[in-house]
Amino acid sequence: DSSAARDVEVLVVGAGQAGLSVGYHLRRAGLAAHTDYVLLDADESPGGAWQHAWPSLRLFSPPGFSSLPGWLMPATEEDYPPARHVVDYLTRYEQRYALPVRHGTRVLSVERGRGPDAARLVVRARTRGAPATWRARAVVSATGTWGRPFVPRYPGAEVFAGEQLHSAAYRTAEPYAGRRVVVVGGGNTAAQLLAEVSLVADTTWVTLRPPRLLPDDVDGRVLFEVATARRKALDSGRSDPGGVAGLGDVVMVPSVRAARDRGVLVARPMFERLTATGVRWPDGTAQEADVVLWCTGFRPDLQHLAPLRLPRDGAHPAVVGTRAVDEPRLHLVGYGDWTGPASATLIGVGRTAREAVREIVPALDRPDLVAR
Numbered sequence: 111d112s113s114a115a116r117d118v119e120v121l122v123v124g125a126g127q128a129g130l131s132v133g134y135h136l137r138r139a140g141l142a143a144h145t146d147y148v149l150l151d152a153d154e155s156p157g158g159a160w161q162h163a164w165p166s167l168r169l170f171s172p173p174g175f176s177s178l179p180g181w182l183m184p185a186t187e188e189d190y191p192p193a194r195h196v197v198d199y200l201t202r203y204e205q206r207y208a209l210p211v212r213h214g215t216r217v218l219s220v221e222r223g224r225g226p227d228a229a230r231l232v233v234r235a236r237t238r239g240a241p242a243t244w245r246a247r248a249v250v251s252a253t254g255t256w257g258r259p260f261v262p263r264y265p266g267a268e269v270f271a272g273e274q275l276h277s278a279a280y281r282t283a284e285p286y287a288g289r290r291v292v293v294v295g296g297g298n299t300a301a302q303l304l305a306e307v308s309l310v311a312d313t314t315w316v317t318l319r320p321p322r323l324l325p326d327d328v329d330g331r332v333l334f335e336v337a338t339a340r341r342k343a344l345d346s347g348r349s350d351p352g353g354v355a356g357l358g359d360v361v362m363v364p365s366v367r368a369a370r371d372r373g374v375l376v377a378r379p380m381f382e383r384l385t386a387t388g389v390r391w392p393d394g395t396a397q398e399a400d401v402v403l404w405c406t407g408f409r410p411d412l413q414h415l416a417p418l419r420l421p422r423d424g425a426h427p428a429v430v431g432t433r434a435v436d437e438p439r440l441h442l443v444g445y446g447d448w449t450g451p452a453s454a455t456l457i458g459v460g461r462t463a464r465e466a467v468r469e470i471v472p473a474l475d476r477p478d479l480v481a482r
């Protein structure tokens with residue numbers, strides 16, 4: 111029922127760091143809050159994924175290198191701020207720029223309007239149990255990945271009698287005290303949870319490839335620098351220099367360093383299967399386990415875009431910059447390097463957001479608006 115639909119120029123789905131950065135640039139271009147643009151966010155409170163992360167999660171870069179456009183993240187006493195600090199920052203960021211976020215509003219679908227609505231995208235949502243519809247001339251999808259934890263399939267997963275959980279469901283090490291825990295994954299999440307769980311449990315670390323530990327004096331800044339250098343090379347028509355570090359590389363934050371010094375940061379190759387009582391490798395060796403902790407990442411949360419039947423490029427919708435191929439009114443921001451270099455980081459997403467808004471605003475045909 112589009113008769114009760116609200117009309118806006120630009121609708122942003124998701125108000126985590128990516129959505130807020132887009133909001134910042136829309137505001138800066140002169141769009142009016144609520145009437146010209148709105149952000150719909152499924153969570154009841156601000157902070158995006160950071161509010162759901164385990165409390166001990168720490169950023170892998172200092173605050174000065176973890177900022178959104180316009181306002182530096184306030185400093186903390188520690189070099190690497192906790193997730194809570196990011197939640198506070200995003201909460202205040204939303205307020206500071208008076209961004210029109212409707213929390214508790216989950217977008218169910220984005221569809222192409224028909225008939226008199228043909229120029230618009232129709233966005234159907236549920237807001238505190240009640241249906242609501244918007245029509246927008248442009249939609250930015252910024253829903254992140256937290257809603258889609260990824261667990262790879264291994265044979266025997268269904269016979270394993272112990273507990274399996276994804277890092278998204280992890281809170282503290284306490285429930286694992288005295289148990290045998292297999293930690294799966296070669297990234298920062300696995301390293302940080304291994305560091306913490308190994309203080310109270312007997313841990314085994316398994317990774318698909320040998321983990322790449324960054325030197326002690328290098329932190330998340332280098333990951334961003336690599337992404338920036340890559341972008342500069344691509345922009346100037348040079349070939350892709352690749353990078354020594356990807357976001358999968360482990361930053362040696364203090365807890366991970368301590369784990370290495372205790373001798374627990376030693377990875378085994380991936381097991382072949384789970385058994386009733388643990389895991390088993392191809393050579394027949396086995397490890398008894400009570401818990402398997404999957405730190406195996408996330409996938410883009412894009413179910414709401416299904417009605418658009420977007421053409422794909424491998425694992426994700428095809429895009430040029432941030433714009434969806436075959437649906438120029440849709441932009442995707444913040445999901446990973448495929449939506450812009452380092453666009454899934456606090457410091458990297460601002461640039462992607464600015465570029466998206468620079469493409470969206472001219473298409474609105476509103477001479478009063480200027481994207482900067």
Ligand code: FAD
Pocket residue numbers: 123124125126127128129150151152153157158159160163167168169170171176215216217218252253254255256257299330411414443444445454455456457
């Ligand atoms: P999110 O933060 O997930 O926000 C998406 C928002 O969209 C949420 O508020 C959600 O409620 C909403 N939403 C989802 N679906 C819908 C829907 N259908 N309708 C309406 N709303 C919806 N980056 C760094 O820069 N530094 C770090 O140190 C760092 N550490 C990380 C550690 C971990 C363990 C992880 C997982 C990521 C880390 N990242 C880090 C990466 C990145 O900053 C985060 O993944 C970030 O949360 C992505 O922001 P986002 O805005 O794209 O998505």
